[in-house]
Amino acid sequence: MDKALRRPVIAGNWKMNNTPSQAKALIEEMKPLVAGADCDVVLCVPYIDLYAAMEAAEGSNIKIGAENVHWAEKGAFTGEVSAQMLKEAGVPYVIIGHSERRQYFGETDVTVRNRVRAALDAGLKIILCVGEVLSERKLGITSEVVCAQTEIALAGVKAEELKNIIIAYEPVWAIGTGETATPEQANEVCKIIRDLIARLYGKDEADRFIIQYGGSMNDANAAELLAQYDVDGGLIGGASLKADKFAAIVKAASV
Numbered sequence: 378m379d380k381a382l383r384r385p386v387i388a389g390n391w392k393m394n395n396t397p398s399q400a401k402a403l404i405e406e407m408k409p410l411v412a413g414a415d416c417d418v419v420l421c422v423p424y425i426d427l428y429a430a431m432e433a434a435e436g437s438n439i440k441i442g443a444e445n446v447h448w449a450e451k452g453a454f455t456g457e458v459s460a461q462m463l464k465e466a467g468v469p470y471v472i473i474g475h476s477e478r479r480q481y482f483g484e485t486d487v488t489v490r491n492r493v494r495a496a497l498d499a500g501l502k503i504i505l506c507v508g509e510v511l512s513e514r515k516l517g518i519t520s521e522v523v524c525a526q527t528e529i530a531l532a533g534v535k536a537e538e539l540k541n542i543i544i545a546y547e548p549v550w551a552i553g554t555g556e557t558a559t560p561e562q563a564n565e566v567c568k569i570i571r572d573l574i575a576r577l578y579g580k581d582e583a584d585r586f587i588i589q590y591g592g593s594m595n596d597a598n599a600a601e602l603l604a605q606y607d608v609d610g611g612l613i614g615g616a617s618l619k620a621d622k623f624a625a626i627v628k629a630a631s632v
């Protein structure tokens with residue numbers, strides 16, 4: 378299948394940055410810069426910013442997402458937000474399994490899978506993050522780690538639900554460090570993930586499946602990373618906090 382038939386998705390992950398008024402101002406600044414992009418544009422923002430962000434993005438090509446979601450429908454889970462709450466609030470996207478959740482908040486492959494199930498059942502679109510830490514890359518087990526994370530997260534997911542899932546391959550050693558994977562490294566692991574999807578769901582599904590790279594992608598390195606055959610977009614942390622840098626990445630994906 379021609380890579381050009383997969384529409385790239387450029388998604389920002391603001392992490393714990395921007396108050397509601399700052400979110401509004403940044404999206405107002407971004408809107409004209411990304412208008413008419415030939416890729417999907419998503420900004421995942423802190424829960425408290427969701428309403429302000431959606432209001433600011435209304436009528437534009439920017440879609441808004443949350444950065445996490447709980448797996449339970451409701452109940453005694455202080456501080457958590459359910460998939461149904463996001464759905465009713467009109468939030469279309471959610472990031473699940475980001476390495477910072479895995480590293481600092483006890484996220485496991487099993488809780489990632491539970492969140493994926495809840496988000497799919499609520500009709501949300503998921504950006505599912507997988508990736509190896511540096512010691513795993515040095516041990517030569519990147520493929521095993523990424524495949525295990527992916528396979529567990531997708532356990533029980535039906536082929537017809539795959540259209541609501543994007544996988545972001547994010548080598549943990551490249552997130553927020555300024556150290557980007559080389560285009561070849563990024564493509565190699567994105568291809569490993571696509572081959573796994575083919576084994577699990579068939580080649581046609583794998584050919585259509587969107588796989589992003591994430592990890593210090595910026596305006597200077599985006600074009601080369603996004604040109605790789607198996608890289609269909611990017612999940613962008615730091616560079617999504619600056620309108621001009623984020624817009625340059627969106628432009629690089631739109632060729």
Ligand code: PEP
Nearest residue numbers: 552553591592593614615
């Ligand atoms: C991320 O938060 O998913 C990310 C890739 O961050 P950064 O672009 O800052 O490395």
